[in-house]
Amino acid sequence: MRTAKLGNLEVARIGLGAMGMSHGYSGAGSDDDESIRTLHRAIDLGVNLIDTAEVYGPYINEELVGRALQGRRDQVILATKFGLIPYAGSRPGSPDSIRVAVEGSLKRLRTDHIDLYYQHRTDPGTPIEDTMGALADLVRQGKIRYAGLSEAGADTIRRAHAVHPVTALQSEYSLWSRDQEQILPVLRELGIGLVAYSPLGRGFLAGSLRSPADLEKLDDGDFRKSLPRFTGENFRRNVRLADQVQALADQIGATSAQVALAWLLAQGEDIVPIPGTKRVTRVEENTAADAVELTAEQVAALTALPPAAGGRHTENQMQMMGH
Numbered sequence: 292m293r294t295a296k297l298g299n300l301e302v303a304r305i306g307l308g309a310m311g312m313s314h315g316y317s318g319a320g321s322d323d324d325e326s327i328r329t330l331h332r333a334i335d336l337g338v339n340l341i342d343t344a345e346v347y348g349p350y351i352n353e354e355l356v357g358r359a360l361q362g363r364r365d366q367v368i369l370a371t372k373f374g375l376i377p378y379a380g381s382r383p384g385s386p387d388s389i390r391v392a393v394e395g396s397l398k399r400l401r402t403d404h405i406d407l408y409y410q411h412r413t414d415p416g417t418p419i420e421d422t423m424g425a426l427a428d429l430v431r432q433g434k435i436r437y438a439g440l441s442e443a444g445a446d447t448i449r450r451a452h453a454v455h456p457v458t459a460l461q462s463e464y465s466l467w468s469r470d471q472e473q474i475l476p477v478l479r480e481l482g483i484g485l486v487a488y489s490p491l492g493r494g495f496l497a498g499s500l501r502s503p504a505d506l507e508k509l510d511d512g513d514f515r516k517s518l519p520r521f522t523g524e525n526f527r528r529n530v531r532l533a534d535q536v537q538a539l540a541d542q543i544g545a546t547s548a549q550v551a552l553a554w555l556l557a558q559g560e561d562i563v564p565i566p567g568t569k570r571v572t573r574v575e576e577n578t579a580a581d582a583v584e585l586t587a588e589q590v591a592a593l594t595a596l597p598p599a600a601g602g603r604h605t606e607n608q609m610q611m612m613g614h
Contacts, residue, residue: 292337292581295563297484298458300407300437302368304556305578306340307333308488308567313352317510318569323355326569330359334366336578342461342486342565344372344411345396353399361401370407370486371396372441372461374414384414386425393434409439409461419447423454430455439486445477452481461486464562466496466551467520467532467599479561490555490564492599495520495533497548497573502530519601528600535596545583548573552580554593 295304312326313319330341343356353371360367377383378391396405408429410422426438437458440451451457460478464471464487471485478485491497493515500506506521515521520529537547545553548566555564566577585593 292578295484295560297407297486297561297563298437298456298482300368300458300484302340302563303337304560304563305338305552305581306342306486306563306565307338307574308565309341309343309352309356310347311567312569313355314347315512315514316567317508317513319512320351322569325571326355327359329569329571329574330356331363332571333574333578334363336575337581338574338578339366340368340370340407340486340563340565342370342488343400344375344409345392345399346372346375346411349376350395350399353396357399357401364402368406369400369402370409370439370461371400371405372409372411374409374411374441382414382416384410384417384419384422386421386428389422389425389429393429397434404433405435407437407439407458408435409441409459410443411441413440413443413447419443419451420454423451423457427455445474448474448477448481448483452483457481457483459484459486459563461488461565463487463489463603464555464564465490465492466536466554466593466596467492467529468603469598470603475559479559484561484563485559487555487562487564488567489603490566491548491551491577492520492529492533493518495529496536496551497546498533498537500526500530518603520599520603522601525599525601532596532599536593539589539593543583543585543589545580546576548576549580549583550585550593552577553583553585554590556580557585557590 373392379387381388439459441461540547540550
């Protein structure tokens with residue numbers, strides 16, 4: 292697989308998000324053996340950026356990834372996130388809380404270092420300078436190699452980067468979530484990579500949801516049921532958008548998921564999508580997008596598609612974004 296650059300960190304240009312193996316989606320936690328096989332198959336196919344977070348579960352996703360990577364730790368760039376669970380009686384972005392959080396993640400992941408450690412969401416009660424100072428200390432101690440942010444705004448990114456290099460911003464970016472295009476110029480000015488989570492629109496762009504009946508089949512705990520894009524008229528409009536991606540996929544002999552990932556890869560060599568899955572067949576399909584080459588005209592046609600209907604998160608969730 293070809294590679295991409297996140298700051299000074301070189302990774303395979305398609306990663307793997309592990310969240311859905313344990314958290315958030317239908318069937319999460321129901322087949323850890325298949326999830327581990329999926330992680331191993333991804334590594335065999337050249338994927339080396341594996342993404343998790345302490346809040347997934349919470350905690351159990353890191354434990355799962357830690358088990359899966361026994362004997363294969365040196366083959367991956369291991370990324371996890373802190374900042375949604377407070378410790379030490381402090382704010383989640385405070386140095387005291389971070390020092391506790393990293394020790395927990397190291398233990399659960401069964402490793403002596405984390406390659407890429409993100410602040411999951413900006414803590415409005417802690418200056419970003421204090422947070423990045425704590426991460427710089429962890430780099431000096433060898434507990435983490437690189438620091439990142441998730442869903443942070445341009446001003447926060449600049450202030451953080453002035454304290455310690457930000458290697459990557461992890462934010463939602465896909466054909467139907469284009470907010471990050473406003474941030475990309477800042478990232479490129481500073482030499483920061485973009486890790487794109489939910490690059491397949493939480494399954495929508497992979498064609499896995501076609502009708503309200505498909506939504507009804509999801510577990511009650513599947514958080515997509517609460518998202519604006521998956522409800523009512525928004526859902527029906529977004530199916531039509533997915534149909535246009537599928538039409539192009541049919542023309543070139545690929546799947547709609549592969550086309551959506553190929554479009555993201557065409558946006559720059561500093562963008563790394565991390566599609567999530569808990570199935571071997573899906574990770575094989577997703578990684579094959581590395582070989583899908585879209586023409587300039589096809590990229591332009593996809594770029595010109597109308598935006599998705601509805602917000603990408605609930606209003607409360609969106610209040611935590613972009614600070």
